[in-house]
Amino acid sequence: MSEPEPRNGKIIEWVDRRTGLNTIMKVALKEPIPGGARWAYIFGSGLIFTFMLQAITGIFLTLYYSPSADHAYTTVSYITKEVTSGSLIRSIHAYGSSAMVIILILHLTQTFLFGSYKGRRELLWLSGTVLFSLILGMAFTGYLLPWDQNAYFATTVGTNVAGEVPIVGDWIKRLMRGGNDMGTLTISRFFSLHVLFIPAMIAIFVSLHVYLFRKAGAAGPYAADPVEPNLPEESFYPRQLLMDVAFAAVLIAVLAGLARFSPADLGPRANPADTQYLGRPEWYYRSVFQWLKYWNPPYTIIGVLVIPAVVGALFVGLPFYDRRKERRPWKRPVAVFVFLFILGGLIYIGRASYVEDQNNPGVRDQILQQEKETERLMSQPFEPELAGVAKAAPVAISPAAERGKAIFERMACGACHGEGGTGGLALKLAGIGARFPNEKLTELLRKPTPKMLEGGMSPSPLKDPELKDLAEYLTSLKPF
Amino acid sequence: MEKKTASEEKSMEPRRKPTSGEWVEASVGDFLERRSFLAFLLAIGGALVGGLLSVPLIRFVLHPLLAQTTQLKWSEVGSIDEFKDIVKPVKRVINVEQRDGWRKVVSEKAIYVIRAANGQIKVLSPICPHLGCPVAWSGELNQFKCPCHVGAFSPEGALISGPPPRGMDDLDAKVENGRLLVQYQYFRSLVPKKEPMT
Numbered sequence: 001m002s003e004p005e006p007r008n009g010k011i012i013e014w015v016d017r018r019t020g021l022n023t024i025m026k027v028a029l030k031e032p033i034p035g036g037a038r039w040a041y042i043f044g045s046g047l048i049f050t051f052m053l054q055a056i057t058g059i060f061l062t063l064y065y066s067p068s069a070d071h072a073y074t075t076v077s078y079i080t081k082e083v084t085s086g087s088l089i090r091s092i093h094a095y096g097s098s099a100m101v102i103i104l105i106l107h108l109t110q111t112f113l114f115g116s117y118k119g120r121r122e123l124l125w126l127s128g129t130v131l132f133s134l135i136l137g138m139a140f141t142g143y144l145l146p147w148d149q150n151a152y153f154a155t156t157v158g159t160n161v162a163g164e165v166p167i168v169g170d171w172i173k174r175l176m177r178g179g180n181d182m183g184t185l186t187i188s189r190f191f192s193l194h195v196l197f198i199p200a201m202i203a204i205f206v207s208l209h210v211y212l213f214r215k216a217g218a219a220g221p222y223a224a225d226p227v228e229p230n231l232p233e234e235s236f237y238p239r240q241l242l243m244d245v246a247f248a249a250v251l252i253a254v255l256a257g258l259a260r261f262s263p264a265d266l267g268p269r270a271n272p273a274d275t276q277y278l279g280r281p282e283w284y285y286r287s288v289f290q291w292l293k294y295w296n297p298p299y300t301i302i303g304v305l306v307i308p309a310v311v312g313a314l315f316v317g318l319p320f321y322d323r324r325k326e327r328r329p330w331k332r333p334v335a336v337f338v339f340l341f342i343l344g345g346l347i348y349i350g351r352a353s354y355v356e357d358q359n360n361p362g363v364r365d366q367i368l369q370q371e372k373e374t375e376r377l378m379s380q381p382f383e384p385e386l387a388g389v390a391k392a393a394p395v396a397i398s399p400a401a402e403r404g405k406a407i408f409e410r411m412a413c414g415a416c417h418g419e420g421g422t423g424g425l426a427l428k429l430a431g432i433g434a435r436f437p438n439e440k441l442t443e444l445l446r447k448p449t450p451k452m453l454e455g456g457m458s459p460s461p462l463k464d465p466e467l468k469d470l471a472e473y474l475t476s477l478k479p480f
Numbered sequence: 481m482e483k484k485t486a487s488e489e490k491s492m493e494p495r496r497k498p499t500s501g502e503w504v505e506a507s508v509g510d511f512l513e514r515r516s517f518l519a520f521l522l523a524i525g526g527a528l529v530g531g532l533l534s535v536p537l538i539r540f541v542l543h544p545l546l547a548q549t550t551q552l553k554w555s556e557v558g559s560i561d562e563f564k565d566i567v568k569p570v571k572r573v574i575n576v577e578q579r580d581g582w583r584k585v586v587s588e589k590a591i592y593v594i595r596a597a598n599g600q601i602k603v604l605s606p607i608c609p610h611l612g613c614p615v616a617w618s619g620e621l622n623q624f625k626c627p628c629h630v631g632a633f634s635p636e637g638a639l640i641s642g643p644p645p646r647g648m649d650d651l652d653a654k655v656e657n658g659r660l661l662v663q664y665q666y667f668r669s670l671v672p673k674k675e676p677m678t
């Protein structure tokens with residue numbers, strides 16, 4: 001057994017020579033973990049797993065989704081109510097976004113508490129902060145896409161916040177919305193960001209993040225030195241892999257269970273004219289939403305810009321100013337306190353937002369009523385969107401044309417040319433007046449060209465005055 | 481048994497670093513070459529879960545095949561009283577509703593309401609059973625005339641002359657609450673018997 005004779009060795013060798021798969025697997029699976037496998041390390045791969053789950057369900061959802069203000073809501077309703085397994089897949093995708101934010105926070109917390117950003121890991125940390133904002137960006141852009149009331153108003157508030165930024169705020173807001181107001185261009189932009197730009201960026205930054213991680217090496221437990229852990233190593237395979245797989249299994253079980261037994265709902269269609277509606281963002285933006293309530297002019301700028309900028313800079317620059325090699329959390333009380341303070345603060349004000357809604361009877365009733373309405377809508381069957389009744393608007397026409405119209409109908413011209421000359425089996429007649437003068441039309445009706453005859457047009461048996469009326473009517477048909 | 485061999489292998493592997501007692505250094509060798517029982521289990525488990533998860537995805541894609549074909553809808557022609565006393569065919573335009581995924585397309589179609597030989601009201605499709613041209617009623621000739629190859633039909637829709645292989649097709653119709661309703665549909669052309677196209 002010391003020199004193993006591979007089973008299926010030939011095929012594997014053949015593939016390996018051409019792809020180096022064996023080497024890749026070896027590199028991937030033999031990743032050394034100083035200090036051994038731990039449950040604390042499962043969140044990174046959990047994020048990759050959820051991202052793949054989101055990518056797969058997301059790609060499938062585009063089969064039926066249409067990104068426009070006219071159709072987005074109907075198509076999401078169609079997916080939810082009509083398409084086989086549609087509700088399940090949409091729900092997994094919707095809940096998956098929450099799962100991703102939660103795991104992201106856990107991954108970040110673990111990295112922070114373990115001090116795993118220390119020891120030549122500045123770029124690893126930076127790529128992580130970029131991924132952090134990209135994932136929040138995914139959550140933000142995805143939330144709008146169903147175009148229901150909540151999506152609409154939550155995004156209105158979200159983009160309004162950007163508008164609060166001094167000087168460039170209004171410009172940013174209009175750029176995000178694709179105009180002054182939320183509308184079909186907003187959906188196009190958000191859709192494009194959500195399915196193309198941000199995912200591509202995430203793919204790039206995940207690769208970079210993983211590469212930098214492998215380059216620096218796993219940091220190991222917090223007691224270890226970040227550069228020279230000097231601890232016995234265990235390879236990723238099998239124990240860490242098993243833990244990661246177990247985590248993935250729990251995730252998928254929870255998501256599928258939620259999706260199955262408490263499917264994501266769809267509120268009323270977005271109605272910008274509704275002034276009653278209370279839009280509330282998803283839970284992960286709730287604290288930001290609440291935070292902004294505390295800052296009124298002239299201090300808005302502090303809450304919207306100054307404090308977030310300071311926190312952001314502290315967050316991004318962490319490995320650059322925190323240069324000590326000490327990783328044990330109890331030896332870094334200030335850093336840990338600030339981190340937990342911010343995290344706890346966010347949770348606290350997020351919760352305060354819910355509590356405030358509950359304590360205001362008006363708000364509570366309105367929200368309750370909105371939930372009831374959503375429930376009622378969810379129990380209704382899918383209502384398809386009316387399409388394709390392209391009727392030319394009735395225009396006042398001359399008496400001659402009026403008589404011609406009667407002839408058109410009596411002779412059943414519309415059978416081939418469409419009612420009102422809108423086209424069908426034969427030529428669309430609306431707009432023909434622009435191509436031929438009346439005399440020419442009369443002529444053609446009496447003596448069709450060989451090409452017309454071939455197409456099934458027969459010479460008209462009508463008398464001249466009648467033909468004139470008919471030509472008059474044809475000229476009156478406007479293209480639409 | 482597999483497990484035992486695996487642990488024997490471990491003890492034979494040289495160790496680069498000291499190990500603490502609480503965990504054992506795993507030896508994978510070449511993952512692809514020496515597949516352990518565990519890797520086998522993982523592969524099977526992964527394939528099973530993956531297979532299970534892909535069921536809804538596949539069903540999602542196959543929805544157009546799985547959903548039962550939409551039933552033909554009844555379209556309203558008008559109040560039955562309008563047709564009580566007709567002797568000649570009357571042309572009407574009806575709205576036919578069709579489902580196109582999440583859209584409902586309403587299109588206008590012409591039909592003829594006629595009085596059949598037995599005195600019953602019938603609804604005819606104006607589509608010529610020859611090659612599908614729209615047949616027109618000519619009051620002067622007291623005939624239906626097809627403009628394409630001069631097929632001619634009686635006021636009841638029976639074939640008189642010309643290339644069509646059969647008479648004009650009648651559509652399923654019924655009266656409900658005094659309204660005449662019809663199911664618009666297409667029939668195969670060029671065959672001697674009326675055959676609905678679905």
Ligand code: FES
Pocket residue numbers: 608609610611612613626627628629630631642643644
């Ligand atoms: S299509 Fe009507 S006669 Fe040929």
